[in-house]
Amino acid sequence: MIKNITQDQITLQIIKALKEGKQKEFQAIVEELQPYDIARIFEGLPKKHHTRFLFFLIPKQIAELIQELEKEHQLRVLNKLGIEQSGQVMDLMENDDLASLLENLSPDKIEKLLSGMKREESKIVQNIMNYPSETAGRMMTNRFVWIPQHYTVREAVDKLKVFAEFSETINYLYVIDNDKKLVGVVSYRDLIISDEFEKIQDIMYSRVISVSADTDQEEVARVIERYDFLSIPVVENNNELVGIVTVDDIIDVVLKEANEDIEKLSASGKAIDFNTKAHVAAYRRLPWLILLLFIGLVSGTIISGFEETLSKVVALAFFMPMIAGMTGNTGTQSLAVVVRGLITSDTNKGVVYKLIFRELKVGLIIGITCGILISIIAYIWQGNPVLGLVVGSSLVITLIIGTLAGTIIPLILYKFKIDPAVASGPLITTLNDILSLLIYFGIATMFISKLM
Amino acid sequence: MIKNITQDQITLQIIKALKEGKQKEFQAIVEELQPYDIARIFEGLPKKHHTRFLFFLIPKQIAELIQELEKEHQLRVLNKLGIEQSGQVMDLMENDDLASLLENLSPDKIEKLLSGMKREESKIVQNIMNYPSETAGRMMTNRFVWIPQHYTVREAVDKLKVFAEFSETINYLYVIDNDKKLVGVVSYRDLIISDEFEKIQDIMYSRVISVSADTDQEEVARVIERYDFLSIPVVENNNELVGIVTVDDIIDVVLKEANEDIEKLSASGKAIDFNTKAHVAAYRRLPWLILLLFIGLVSGTIISGFEETLSKVVALAFFMPMIAGMTGNTGTQSLAVVVRGLITSDTNKGVVYKLIFRELKVGLIIGITCGILISIIAYIWQGNPVLGLVVGSSLVITLIIGTLAGTIIPLILYKFKIDPAVASGPLITTLNDILSLLIYFGIATMFISKLM
Structure with a gap:
């Protein structure tokens, strides 16, 4: 039970577990922590503990940890893991985060990193990187649950059970027709309160609000803010569903855009914060x-x-x-x-x-x-x-x-x-x-x- | 089916339904629209249609509509409804929105408006208004689902089915002990992928991150942004769960704070937008x-x-x-x-x-x-x-x-x-x-x- 102790005490316990090589104790602590906090603890540890820290984590946890680190640290961790394990970890990372990690690297460095990944996953990332930066296509994740319109509520819930582990957000289920076109949306809440034999197409909401993949991120933020959505589907021009943008990315966009405006209005220069030299x-x-x-x-x-x-x-x-x-x-x-x-x-x-x-x-x-x-x-x-x-x-x-x-x-x-x-x-x-x-x-x- | 027509065409159809007094046609259209869009259509209509427009809506829809209107329009609509119906509508509004609507009114105007509400609802609103503005207590809603820790997954789902209609967000279920103290959190996803006879306390995550009711809204925004939460529980000093703050309110906070900083940095004056005289x-x-x-x-x-x-x-x-x-x-x-x-x-x-x-x-x-x-x-x-x-x-x-x-x-x-x-x-x-x-x-x- 670590729920009532401070971050510093947790850090001490983690160092103890690392020193004594006790992975179980280590995991018992880490499992209860948010990725953000794990990342802060990791950054605060003396460097000599980093290798074992990573060794004690499972790939899924490393993926979550990496997403909370600064870009330079992200690369350092990936390099530490070696091609094979870094591939596994990158398979589990959110595509949009991975794409933004890779975007400024040299082509052969990108290729080297992607080579360890599963082919279908690396394809998805490369696909995302083809969209211009600051667009919906660049921010979207493909880890969401879609269901065919002819499913029953029961079938949808069964599909969810399988996919829940892989999906970033499953607040809404997007409904598609046989051509993969977006035709409706069902919320989690709707599934829970509906009879299990009802058809999805009968309970779905069919006037779905979506953005196209080339929509500017500010516009995406405006739509999500306007409608109080938790995520929004991204479609290609033919209305084919290709991904979703989630609200947590939108908060980052809103913050970033506001900061950029202030930077420019005050000509204070790009990206200067308290840690800039x-x-x-x-x-x-x-x-x-x-x-x-x-x-x-x-x-x-x-x-x-x-x-x-x-x-x-x-x-x-x-x-x-x-x-x-x-x-x-x-x-x-x-x-x-x-x-x-x-x-x-x-x-x-x-x-x-x-x-x-x-x-x-x-x-x-x-x-x-x-x-x-x-x-x-x-x-x-x-x-x-x-x-x-x-x-x-x-x-x-x-x-x-x-x-x-x-x-x-x-x-x-x-x-x-x-x-x-x-x-x-x-x-x-x-x-x-x-x-x-x-x-x-x-x-x-x-x-x-x-x-x- | 209105899913493929433009906002203007929808407005025309609505005016037609209003003129011909056909509530069913009117409802068929409105049911498919987002509250934000209903509000924009309402504002764009000639004033003479407003009374019947409101008359054709059910209280729940009026509550959603009001929340998307400017403050002055909100009051105008409430006044149009008369004490009894405005009370019904206010019962259905989100408490935080209602509190911010009321905050600048005179005491007897507040009393008059609250008098039409159910006693327990008006008490909750008055309670929220006791917190200083720009704090978690002021932004929180009490429309959320909490469950006792001894429930099974099945019991939790059953409770959800009853409460889903009343809750603003049900992404997370907050778990309390016998003293109403916050002891855990379970996500919707956890419920769906768990066996229905498992106990909530065994699947819940017990290191819950919460904010206290007097936490400043900027700090609340920082926590939600940091952890990518969809909502965060609000507790009193004794860890008693009193409400939740949802991510949609946080986006508004982030935008408002950024605008305020820009206003102050440029001394451009408070709250001047394109429509200010x-x-x-x-x-x-x-x-x-x-x-x-x-x-x-x-x-x-x-x-x-x-x-x-x-x-x-x-x-x-x-x-x-x-x-x-x-x-x-x-x-x-x-x-x-x-x-x-x-x-x-x-x-x-x-x-x-x-x-x-x-x-x-x-x-x-x-x-x-x-x-x-x-x-x-x-x-x-x-x-x-x-x-x-x-x-x-x-x-x-x-x-x-x-x-x-x-x-x-x-x-x-x-x-x-x-x-x-x-x-x-x-x-x-x-x-x-x-x-x-x-x-x-x-x-x-x-x-x-x-x-x-």
Whole structure:
């Protein structure tokens, strides 16, 4: 009984069992643990115990363990096992996990690894790898239970008993006709509450919602989220059932997509987490910063173009950071609304025009409010009413333009099938910097005689 | 058979059935639809059809429909039904959905609505509403199946047949002892593949992973995501089973939390989507912008403090936007890494110190690289080596400080249990603006005699 002890105590017991070579004790502990926890314990063990740890596990357990490890560790474990056993383990892994493990390896490494697998299993994996990444086809598993529509409830339950061990999820049973086409779905619950001699086709739900194999993973996530499904069937174009996508993969997609949006909006660089090494993190962030450095120099060139104006009225420089900053911020605000909105909403021309018009109005309200406020402040601070007007009217115009830029640029990128989040916060900010300086100094130069 | 026709055609058929008053035809269509789709059709119908639409539905269907509507529409539908029928419908709604529908209403409105419900159901809802929002207790449902540990598989299946209709999810059966304490879990799959005379306590998995009722919803999401569960049991402090949280609610949590982070990081204002009215969106964004306007004025005050330096070397102004912008950007990059990292990682002192040290190194690498680059550019552009050194060394220092500010500020907020994302991008950016100007003009003033 290990149910009431802590992870640390479990780890100690496991080390003890490993040291003493007691596989039975080892198994008694491991059987009660979730794969995630086994993986964490494995990673925490001194390396010298790893070989025996793996030796004490059955292939099914190794398969589950591997799926919870980081990619680099996954390969290390597979290599440790040798071709034959690694083949057995890979046969038992979920196809989609295996495909994503293999995708970045060299062709001959893939071939070497696949050579240990059963032919039909390795074929399935290779098949999955043919779908573009981030599609339903790439995420699907073929470990699900399908039944012919002419089965009775009893026959279906019998088939389940045989297949339950191999299936990843058996919340729904998908029903197919003689051509392997998807014609219905029956939930586990339906089977349990139905009479055993009823025909599946009489109890099944026939308006099945499915996705096609080339559907983008974000769209798959949207469908599952919308309908609160636990899994969704994947079909080829002729409605032939080829796999299912399960909700646990969808949670990962939702998390990953959100993180990617945040990474891009903040230009924080791809995949930097708490464990990334400093030089790697710096290397990933630098390209953006250097690009922004040059764009920032464009701002500098604009200011230098207005050097005469600036040297006549140095006070103009006092309001530069405020105007540039505000314009950048309002652009980022619009950008965030658009980027997240595009993920959760359906878009058509009407929606887009309505959105642009809405943001124009937002820009107007924000611009006029802040413009009046800063006019008064600038007048009081510098005692110069013309300066107040120049600063205020510049802010009205730049805020409207900033809002529109933050709205329209991601929409244009989206239209051209470029991820709108690449118009990242800093890029919009820097662009708005440039525009706002042009407008501000332009207006100031127009009024220069009255400003002095 | 409606399985192969489009949503629009279905809507037309429904309107026809409504107009001709044919409830049977209406039901034949609706029975084949998902609640989400019924809700979309309902919303798309001309208002005049709404009353009969609801009249043609059975209470169970209305309950499912309501759960897919926006909050304002939910209340409108309930009001249309009248106390008695709305009570029936609310009895059938999921408790957590009902609790979140009621939470913002006035006490007497809540009382009025609850008065039509069965006493035991309304008690459960009131009980859920006693938990703080965003906790497991608030999200849990009590519609799940629990079985005593001494049951046989056969008895469990029989109980399931009775309860299947009432339970939201029956993927797992939670096993309790005589004191209602959670002692095990059995999956549906286990039941199907087990012999019917086996005892539940012999086939159950006894190291059950559960959350307590006051666990934060983000933590619940993390556990479900980690273990790929379809639901998780919720217990009170004494391990008494009080409800379950299902994976569909978790997807909503993950999406909502990610959106909130993005909203805060971009200060784009709470809950602005494509349908928000312009004046509402402007009103939600303005507080931030006005705050930032005043902070921006602080930058202005700093520059005005260095007016003499600036009027002597106007070229200093050319590099202001670049330095301020770069410092702001690098801070935002660090911030995003920290905010997302805190969500997905466990934190302790070691992790935090390691992270701060890592970001210090990142700041050094980034600062030195960009500093050298800009020194050379500034020298070539302005032909002044001292100016190059001033700009370059300022950038080194400001980038290091910017990186650290973006790391340490959210960590401090987190330590004081304030959501680190409120140290939003624009706030960090503006703060870094101020710091960078102080450093830049400070260094320039020190070298002013050599700069001229």
